[in-house]
Amino acid sequence: MSDQHPTTASTPTTTPSSRVPDKVSLDGLEDRWDAAWAEQRTYAFDRSRGRDEVYSIDTPPPTVSGSLHVGHVFSYTHTDVVARFRRMRGAEVFYPMGWDDNGLPTERRVQNYYGVRCDPSLPYEPGFTPPHEGGDGKSIKAADQLPISRRNFVELCERLTVEDERQFEALWRRLGLSVDWSHGYQTIDARARAVAQRAFLRNLERGEAYQAEAPGLWDVTFQTAVAQAELEARDYPGHFHRVAFHGTDGPVHIETTRPELIPACVALIAHPDDERYQHLFGTTVRSPLFDVEVPVLAHTAAEPDKGAGIAMCCTFGDLTDVQWWRELQLPTRSVVQRDGRLLRETPEWLTTEAGRTRYAELAGKTTFSARAAVVDALRESGDLDGEPTPTQRKANFFEKGDKPLEIVTSRQWYIRNGGRDWDGRDLRAELLARGQELGFHPDFMRVRYENWVNGLNGDWLISRQRFFGVSIPLWYPVTVDGEVDHDHPIVPDEAMLPVDPSSDVPAGYTEDQRGVPGGFVGEADVMDTWATSSLTPQIAGGWGWDDDLFARVFPMDLRPQGQDIIRTWLFSTVVRSHLEHDSLPWRHAAISGWILDPDRKKMSKSKGNVVTPMGLLEEHGSDAVRYWAASARLGTDAAFEVGQMKIGRRLAIKVLNASKFALGFGAGDATTPDPAAVTVVLDRAMLAGLADVVDRATEALEAYDHTRALELTETYFWTFCDDYLELVKDRAYGSADAAPSADTVSARTALALALDTLLRLLAPVLPFATEEVWSWWKEGSVHRAPWPEAAPLRAAAGDADPAHLAAAGRALATLRKVKSEAKVSMRTEITSATLAVPTALLPLVEATAADVRSAGRAYDLRLEADPSLDEGEEQALQVRGAELVPAEPKPRR
RNA sequence: GGGCGAUUGGCUCAGUGGUAGAGCGCCUCGUUCACACCGAGGAGGUCACUGGUUCGAACCCAGUAUCGCCCACCA
Numbered sequence: 001m002s003d004q005h006p007t008t009a010s011t012p013t014t015t016p017s018s019r020v021p022d023k024v025s026l027d028g029l030e031d032r033w034d035a036a037w038a039e040q041r042t043y044a045f046d047r048s049r050g051r052d053e054v055y056s057i058d059t060p061p062p063t064v065s066g067s068l069h070v071g072h073v074f075s076y077t078h079t080d081v082v083a084r085f086r087r088m089r090g091a092e093v094f095y096p097m098g099w100d101d102n103g104l105p106t107e108r109r110v111q112n113y114y115g116v117r118c119d120p121s122l123p124y125e126p127g128f129t130p131p132h133e134g135g136d137g138k139s140i141k142a143a144d145q146l147p148i149s150r151r152n153f154v155e156l157c158e159r160l161t162v163e164d165e166r167q168f169e170a171l172w173r174r175l176g177l178s179v180d181w182s183h184g185y186q187t188i189d190a191r192a193r194a195v196a197q198r199a200f201l202r203n204l205e206r207g208e209a210y211q212a213e214a215p216g217l218w219d220v221t222f223q224t225a226v227a228q229a230e231l232e233a234r235d236y237p238g239h240f241h242r243v244a245f246h247g248t249d250g251p252v253h254i255e256t257t258r259p260e261l262i263p264a265c266v267a268l269i270a271h272p273d274d275e276r277y278q279h280l281f282g283t284t285v286r287s288p289l290f291d292v293e294v295p296v297l298a299h300t301a302a303e304p305d306k307g308a309g310i311a312m313c314c315t316f317g318d319l320t321d322v323q324w325w326r327e328l329q330l331p332t333r334s335v336v337q338r339d340g341r342l343l344r345e346t347p348e349w350l351t352t353e354a355g356r357t358r359y360a361e362l363a364g365k366t367t368f369s370a371r372a373a374v375v376d377a378l379r380e381s382g383d384l385d386g387e388p389t390p391t392q393r394k395a396n397f398f399e400k401g402d403k404p405l406e407i408v409t410s411r412q413w414y415i416r417n418g419g420r421d422w423d424g425r426d427l428r429a430e431l432l433a434r435g436q437e438l439g440f441h442p443d444f445m446r447v448r449y450e451n452w453v454n455g456l457n458g459d460w461l462i463s464r465q466r467f468f469g470v471s472i473p474l475w476y477p478v479t480v481d482g483e484v485d486h487d488h489p490i491v492p493d494e495a496m497l498p499v500d501p502s503s504d505v506p507a508g509y510t511e512d513q514r515g516v517p518g519g520f521v522g523e524a525d526v527m528d529t530w531a532t533s534s535l536t537p538q539i540a541g542g543w544g545w546d547d548d549l550f551a552r553v554f555p556m557d558l559r560p561q562g563q564d565i566i567r568t569w570l571f572s573t574v575v576r577s578h579l580e581h582d583s584l585p586w587r588h589a590a591i592s593g594w595i596l597d598p599d600r601k602k603m604s605k606s607k608g609n610v611v612t613p614m615g616l617l618e619e620h621g622s623d624a625v626r627y628w629a630a631s632a633r634l635g636t637d638a639a640f641e642v643g644q645m646k647i648g649r650r651l652a653i654k655v656l657n658a659s660k661f662a663l664g665f666g667a668g669d670a671t672t673p674d675p676a677a678v679t680v681v682l683d684r685a686m687l688a689g690l691a692d693v694v695d696r697a698t699e700a701l702e703a704y705d706h707t708r709a710l711e712l713t714e715t716y717f718w719t720f721c722d723d724y725l726e727l728v729k730d731r732a733y734g735s736a737d738a739a740p741s742a743d744t745v746s747a748r749t750a751l752a753l754a755l756d757t758l759l760r761l762l763a764p765v766l767p768f769a770t771e772e773v774w775s776w777w778k779e780g781s782v783h784r785a786p787w788p789e790a791a792p793l794r795a796a797a798g799d800a801d802p803a804h805l806a807a808a809g810r811a812l813a814t815l816r817k818v819k820s821e822a823k824v825s826m827r828t829e830i831t832s833a834t835l836a837v838p839t840a841l842l843p844l845v846e847a848t849a850a851d852v853r854s855a856g857r858a859y860d861l862r863l864e865a866d867p868s869l870d871e872g873e874e875q876a877l878q879v880r881g882a883e884l885v886p887a888e889p890k891p892r893r
Numbered sequence: 894g895g896g897c898g899a900u901u902g903g904c905u906c907a908g909u910g911g912u913a914g915a916g917c918g919c920c921u922c923g924u925u926c927a928c929a930c931c932g933a934g935g936a937g938g939u940c941a942c943u944g945g946u947u948c949g950a951a952c953c954c955a956g957u958a959u960c961g962c963c964c965a966c967c968a
Binding site for chain 2: 319654711
């Protein structure tokens with residue numbers, strides 16, 4: 001091919017242009033460059049840099065027991081674009097990746113994969129081999145699962161997650177995330193456990209963590225307490241039952257969806273202003289079937305227009321019951337146990353023979369079968385007024401559970417989060433102020449934070465009755481009477497962390513004192529997964545074990561995440577940082593939107609429409625998929641659209657081909673292009689326009705608006721290819737015989753400057769294609785090259801107006817249109833024609849006429865101003881009297 | 894019930910006060926000496942609706958409708 005660009009044919013074979021391949025392709029770029037970046041440590045974090053030189057990112061650690069989906073690829077690409085931009089802008093980017101392998105999903109997966117379950121009462125068995133390896137993913141019945149110790153169970157969790165994490169890393173590398181893989185962490189690893197325990201102990205010391213025995217939301221399937229943030233309200237079918245309580249003056253009807261709780265009834269409650277019930281306040285009624293005497297009370301939380309206007313208050317049917325129970329000092333008569341079944345013993349508050357007999361029939365039943373039994377009994381006794389009427393109600397569910405939550409009383413640990421009063425300190429206001437301080441992108445996402453904080457109705461429940469998690473690092477003394485003294489927890493020294501209270505022994509005790517009078521017991525509960533996840537800036541930054549690093553990266557610059565976890569992850573992280581460091585955990589939060597199906601529904605596995613990310617990357621190429629992701633603004637839901645990936649692929653291929661073309665002129669041969677060599681007005685106009693693009697794209701990226709930057713750059717790149725390259729190619733080729741003229745050198749120099757700039761502008765979105773081109777003619781990685789600046793381009797452009805390029809482009813398009821309408825090839829020569837130009841445009845076209853004539857193959861084109869064209873809205877140019885070389889007769893197929 | 898966002902050509906989306914834009918798709922044509930994973934040209938929209946402010950509204954204000962999401966709602 002070298003005979004097509006003679007000026008480079010005579011140059012030595014080591015010139016950059018000779019490094020351009022004959023045939024370019026995107027295939028294989030991902031593997032090749034991923035390996036090269038790893039080998040050259042292109043994205044390694046230089047920890048000698050100070051905090052003011054660092055840009056640190058608190059990357060969301062994906063849940064490894066799940067699978068990555070298209071939404072992850074989407075949002076992680078947004079983060080990577082920011083990381084690459086900041087790195088090129090000169091910041092030392094701290095961009096670690098963690099894995100969230102803590103918590104229930106992993107536990108469940110291990111149970112099914114290995115056929116085991118955790119029984120914390122069992123001793124550790126060294127060298128344990130699980131009964132199954134690589135279960136088929138289907139649920140194994142609890143009865144068929146082998147019980148093993150907590151430590152064995154945790155070991156299996158760790159074994160399984162290592163394999164998952166390997167696959168996740170492979171995907172991220174393929175996607176081109178510029179992560180420094182030497183700074184990884186797992187939310188269950190020893191350092192993360194130590195950080196989580198240390199932070200908890202400090203919360204405890206400052207009075208921010210406390211325990212309380214209280215009614216709370218409880219999942220009967222997982223048998224664990226659940227926090228407000230983990231709730232999900234779902235539609236749940238039920239029935240209204242109109243039930244008669246027995247008053248002295250006749251029946252009092254209430255309506256309930258949960259008749260099985262009648263034995264737990266402690267009062268009937270109506271609004272104090274409700275005329276219908278005035279005469280009953282202060283009296284008592286007797287419950288149907290169980291014949292328990294309960295008072296009729298007034299409380300403003302009762303709503304006259306709901307149901308019968310008078311409610312049955314049970315311990316506990318819902319959160320309003322809890323409120324009444326607390327504020328009206330009602331007795332506790334719980335019948336629902338932690339396993340979701342009714343008490344097996346007949347409660348002592350059922351005193352009549354008939355009532356006790358009725359209850360015995362319900363004892364041990366699930367709430368569902370107890371309800372059916374109660375309804376039958378009510379119907380039989382005549383206390384059911386009419387038949388139950390179906391209703392759709394909302395019930396609270398644990399987000400991972402499938403049965404409605406019950407409310408049971410238990411001892412739990414809490415961290416203050418502003419949801420409850422705290423000794424005159426207004427933590428809620430402090431956290432709202434932090435929300436104001438944080439830069440949300442887009443800004444309106446702050447409202448979700450504020451809504452959540454304002455809607456909190458309790459402190460953060462962090463204890464969970466599970467096994468695979470970070471232990472609450474406490475023991476309790478056992479009195480000589482054998483009672484566990486929860487009020488005086490035994491605290492480990494921070495140097496001991498992490499500890500497992502079920503196998504480690506507190507200072508001053510020996511293992512044989514475990515569980516015996518005068519000895520100790522370990523806290524059995526683990527912390528909520530968010531109690532660890534809320535500390536990712538501290539975990540990734542090395543808080544407590546690498547404080548030098550921590551000082552260089554904290555508070556971090558950016559938290560990227562989804563809008564769905566503002567109330568959980570973002571908020572809880574702000575809480576921990578505020579309490580521990582009296583600061584925000586990061587300055588900015590970049591919130592990505594959802595990926596939606598073409599039919600505008602959120603993509604979900606159940607719909608069977610999930611595309612595997614790796615398959616997507618393999619099919620379209622990583623740059624193409626990144627382009628699709630980067631085309632969507634932060635906070636905006638985006639359609640899953642293969643078409644957009646194809647456009648991205650086309651752009652990446654165009655980058656390769658246009659670069660190859662420009663470099664083929666010898667544009668890249670000069671080590672340092674001399675801006676002073678750019679003398680032709682068209683070349684200078686192109687650079688002037690590019691300088692504007694650099695300014696505007698930079699401004700957009702600084703404002704976390706990557707789509708705007710991409711759009712600006714992409715649009716200019718296509719103008720560069722379609723118009724500028726076409727206009728200058730004859731001039732850039734130069735003459736085969738002579739040394740390059742000044743005009744030729746001008747074109748080549750401008751091409752070099754433009755290509756250099758455009759590659760750097762596109763590098764954050766298309767890291768593979770741009771790196772490939774960069775390697776043809778530059779040293780080092782484009783991803784470590786400085787972000788382009790407008791000033792050098794303006795210096796080369798002088799006072800040239802970008803309008804020159806626009807005018808020349810329009811003149812060329814007008815000539816093309818003539819050929820298109822004449823249905824001839826674009827290569828057809830226009831032997832004679834006049835181009836009529838609006839008056840204002842004439843000087844611009846004249847100044848670029850040589851390139852226009854050349855590119856349009858209209859070597860004798862005459863130019864004239866035509867004032868009549870000035871009037872039109874389009875300011876259209878017109879070709880008049882065109883004579884074309886007759887087209888060759890086309891052979892019919 | 895409260896809140897947030899969206900509604901622009903067939904599709905996906907830009908455009909935040911000054912005469913409607915892009916890409917895809919479509920139509921017509923061309924082309925293989927950067928690029929068939931191609932190029933050129935063209936058609937196509939009363940900017941959801943109703944009022945208002947303004948010389949002028951896709952854009953600002955008020956209201957309505959539809960869609961999505963968050964929160965509250967278990968009698």
